[in-house]
C-alpha cells in the first residue's frame with residue numbers, strides 16, 4: 505500500500521480474503537486474512553471492512569469460501585451457500601450492496617453444473633466484482649468531477665474512498681479525480697461521529713493522495729456553508745430507494761438540509777449496485793442501530809455516565825427532493841429519479 509494510486513484494500517486470493525483492517529487505522533496498517541464464512545462475517549460486523557460496495561465484495565468472497573469449504577469436506581455446496589447467505593446477510597442490514605452481492609453469488613453457485621464448477625465460478629465472480637467496482641468507481645468519478653467547478657471547495661461525509669469500495673472510491677473517487685484534474689481547492693471532511701470514519705479514514709486517504717483537506721466537527725458543516733466556503737457536497741450511499749431517497753451515514757440528512765438552505769448542490773455518488781428498485785422509498789429502508797457504547801466510549805475512554813440512554817442509528821435517509829443528482833457509472837441521474845433509476849438498473853442487468 506505504498507502507492508496511493510494503487511490503494512486496493514481488498515485482495516482476493518482464491519479461498520482467502522485479505523483486507524486492510526480499518527478498525528486499526530490511522531495508527532496501524534494491519535492486514536487481516538479471512539478464510540472462513542464466520543471470519544468474513546465478523547470482519548463485516550465489527551467493521552474491519554466497511555462501506556457499501558466493499559462489504560458486498562467481502563460477502564461474495566464469503567460465499568466463495570463457503571462453496572470451497574463444502575467441496576473440500578464432501579458436503580453439499582447448495583446447502584452451504586444457503587447457510588452462508590443467511591450468516592452473511594445478517595451482518596449489516598442497510599447497505600443493499602451486501603444483499604445484492606450475496607444473491608448474485610448464490611445464483612452463480614446454484615447455477616453451476618457441479619460442485620467443482622461452482623467453486624471455480626464463485627472464485628471468478630469475486631475477481632469480477634473487484635474489477636467491476638474499480639471500473640464503476642472510475643467511470644462515476646469522471647462524471648462527478650465534471651460537475652465540480654475549478655477551485656472547488658467540496659464537503660464530504662463519512663468515508664467513501666478506496667477503503668469503502670475496495671477499489672478507487674465513489675464520492676472520494678470524484679474528489680480524487682477532480683484533484684488530479686487540478687480542480688480541488690479544499691475538501692472539508694466531516695468527522696462522522698460516532699465511528700469517526702471521516703477523521704480516521706477519509707483524512708488518512710486524502711493525506712496519502714495529497715489532496716488539500718480540513719477536518720471539521722459534523723456540527724460545523726452548516727456554519728461553514730453559511731460563511732460561503734462550500735461549493736458542493738459529495739457523499740456516498742448505502743442504499744438508494746426506487747424514488748431516489750438516499751440512506752447514508754448518520755448526519756448526511758443534516759448536511760443535505762443545510763446545503764439546500766444555502767443553495768449548494770448536494771451530489772450522491774454511488775454505483776448502480778447501490779440502487780434498490782425493490783425498496784419503494786426511504787421509509788422502507790432498514791436502518792441499522794449499533795451498540796450504545798459506540799456513542800458512550802471514544803478510544804476506550806468513557807465520555808458519559810456508563811449507562812446513559814443512547815440512540816445510535818448508523819444511517820439516516822435524505823429525501824430525494826434534497827438530492828441535486830445521483831452520480832452513477834451509467835450516467836448522472838437527475839430528478840424525477842424513479843424512471844432514471846429503473847433505466848440505470850436495467851442497463852446494468854442487460
Ligand SMILES: CSC[C@@H](O)[C@@H](O)C(=O)COP(=O)(O)O
Pocket residue numbers: 554555556557599661662663664665668669673674675701739740741742752753754818
Ligand atoms: C462508498 S461507501 C458509501 C457509504 O457506504 C458510506 O458513506 C457509509 O455510510 C459507510 O458506512 P459504514 O457504517 O462505515 O459502513
